[in-house]
Amino acid sequence: MAGTGLLALRTLPGPSWVRGSGPSVLNRLRDAAVVQPGFLSTAEEETLSRELEPAIHGFRETEKSRWSEASRAILQRVQAAAFGPGQTLLSSVHVLDLEARGYIKPHVDSIKFCGATIAGLSLLSPSVMRLVHTQEPGEWLELLLEPGSLYILRGSARYDFSHEILRDEESFFGERRIPRGRRISVICRSLPDGMGPGESGQPPAAC
Ligand SMILES: O=C(O)CCC(=O)C(=O)O
Numbered sequence: 001m002a003g004t005g006l007l008a009l010r011t012l013p014g015p016s017w018v019r020g021s022g023p024s025v026l027n028r029l030r031d032a033a034v035v036q037p038g039f040l041s042t043a044e045e046e047t048l049s050r051e052l053e054p055a056i057h058g059f060r061e062t063e064k065s066r067w068s069e070a071s072r073a074i075l076q077r078v079q080a081a082a083f084g085p086g087q088t089l090l091s092s093v094h095v096l097d098l099e100a101r102g103y104i105k106p107h108v109d110s111i112k113f114c115g116a117t118i119a120g121l122s123l124l125s126p127s128v129m130r131l132v133h134t135q136e137p138g139e140w141l142e143l144l145l146e147p148g149s150l151y152i153l154r155g156s157a158r159y160d161f162s163h164e165i166l167r168d169e170e171s172f173f174g175e176r177r178i179p180r181g182r183r184i185s186v187i188c189r190s191l192p193d194g195m196g197p198g199e200s201g202q203p204p205a206a207c
């Protein structure tokens with residue numbers, strides 16, 4: 001029945017790959033912390049993994065500016081999905097290789113070198129990204145990042161909340177255990193407003 005469906009929609013806390021400390025933070029960050037599961041097709045996941053696995057073998061992270069044509073097409077899809085027409089992207093893309101025991105501590109990306117939007121593709125292993133408000137630690141959000149998903153952090157989610165990738169022992173999405181394996185992420189960032197690619201203050205390799 002239509003009525004029942006609407007009620008169910010209204011009472012659901014959010015999509016099943018985002019959970020949070022309460023409805024207020026979920027509502028406020030609805031457009032600021034976004035996950036698109038299945039953004040990559042299986043073939044696209046394979047394209048990127050094939051290109052990146054050997055390229056970053058033995059390294060934990062790298063900046064990559066030369067990509068195969070197939071991967072460039074994928075990155076263009078990320079750009080179209082996550083960034084506005086007025087946003088310039090950092091010229092190189094950040095690729096991070098986290099081993100199964102690896103994790104990323106809470107941090108806010110440098111506001112000096114990174115603009116308002118961060119978009120990341122996850123490959124190989126699922127993981128949980130936790131966002132915690134820097135002033136109100138009781139306000140948090142967790143994003144379930146399946147392989148092939150795209151996450152977007154912008155505005156308040158990017159500036160007012162730290163983000164981290166949980167270590168295997170803490171890798172739960174609610175009650176659900178999300179076992180961590182090796183994870184490769186591909187992260188695109190916008191330049192700070194007013195900083196064109198050729199302007200002074202050349203951004204460092206990574207933010
Ligand atoms: O691996 C990710 O998706 C996030 C990485 C990250 O937060 C960073 O490099 O600043």
Ligand SMILES: [Fe+2]
Nearest residue numbers: 107108109163
């Ligand atoms: Fe970050």
